[in-house]
Amino acid sequence: MPRLxxxxxxxxxxxxxxxxxxxxxxxxxxxxxxxxxxxxxxxFLNSRVKLCIIPSKDxxxxxxxxxxxxxxxxxxxxxxxxxxxxxxxxxxxxPVETQLSKLLNARISRIPVQLAVxxxxxxxxxxxxxxxxxxxxxxxSRTMEERLRKRLGRYSKSDLIEEDYVPYIYKAVEExxxxxxxxxxxxxxxxxxxxxxxxxxxxxxPVSEREMKHGMPVSFS
Numbered sequence: 189m190p191r192l193x194x195x196x197x198x199x200x201x202x203x204x205x206x207x208x209x210x211x212x213x214x215x216x217x218x219x220x221x222x223x224x225x226x227x228x229x230x231x232f233l234n235s236r237v238k239l240c241i242i243p244s245k246d247x248x249x250x251x252x253x254x255x256x257x258x259x260x261x262x263x264x265x266x267x268x269x270x271x272x273x274x275x276x277x278x279x280x281x282x283p284v285e286t287q288l289s290k291l292l293n294a295r296i297s298r299i300p301v302q303l304a305v306x307x308x309x310x311x312x313x314x315x316x317x318x319x320x321x322x323x324x325x326x327x328x329s330r331t332m333e334e335r336l337r338k339r340l341g342r343y344s345k346s347d348l349i350e351e352d353y354v355p356y357i358y359k360a361v362e363e364x365x366x367x368x369x370x371x372x373x374x375x376x377x378x379x380x381x382x383x384x385x386x387x388x389x390x391x392x393x394p395v396s397e398r399e400m401k402h403g404m405p406v407s408f409s
Contacts, residue, residue, distance in 0.1 A: 210235065211270035211392060215385070216242040216258035218249045218277040223310055225348040227276075227389075231357065234393035251277055251287045255294060255301070262296045273301045274385050279374065280308040280329045288374060302388075303373070306380040311336050313382035314343075316363035317356035325377040361387050 217223035224243040232239060242257045254275050262273060273296055282288050294301040306312050309329035312322075315336045326332050337343040340352060353360075364383025367375045375381055 211237045211272070212240060212265060212267070213237055213272045213274065213389060214240045214242065214258060214261050215274045215276060216254045216261070218244055218254050219310065220244050220249070221346045222348065223276045226314070226353070229350045229354065231350065231354045232389055237389065237392040239389065251275070251282055252290050255291055258301065259296055267297045267299055271299060272388060273299055274304055275301055276304045276310065276382065276385070278306050278309040278329065292373065304381040304385040305374050306382055307375045307377045308332060310382060312378055313360060313364060313380045314353065315339060316360040317353050321363050321366045322378045357386065
């Protein structure tokens, strides 16, 4: 089941509504655990936006399947111009020509599907919480995971610890802004569009609300 964070007082699960008191961000993920855990951090909960996080299931993680998951979930709601649709995928397993190209320029109910693509993998974005953007291409996802584990001292794809990452979220977003994108709009190695998604989520939350919860005002350059 998709994870609907910070449910409003009137349930919207499985029901089309003409009124909603908050915008909706639906995030379909390639992974079954890591990305969903990250975007499920309590830090992202606020009264202005509801996050609906859809992890992959049963190994069906190809971009076409992730996009289909997004379409199915989006079909449950009466989307408005305030809502956002995101796909979170990596490049290490999916060639642009045969897989990732299926995501480019996709739209659902006239709303563009935005991409948070990481090259080579989502662990790069996690790594940026603790270090600068690598100056040279990263060989593969295993190498990136080893770097993250060495920098953090621990790392498990199935057990992200929120307290490890929250103090450095703004740093990660700023480092991710160093990403260079190719003509196809996808990040070159090393690079990640995950920072764009995080920045978009945080932009919907009143500064005073975040300060009360975490003492961390917005500070993006």
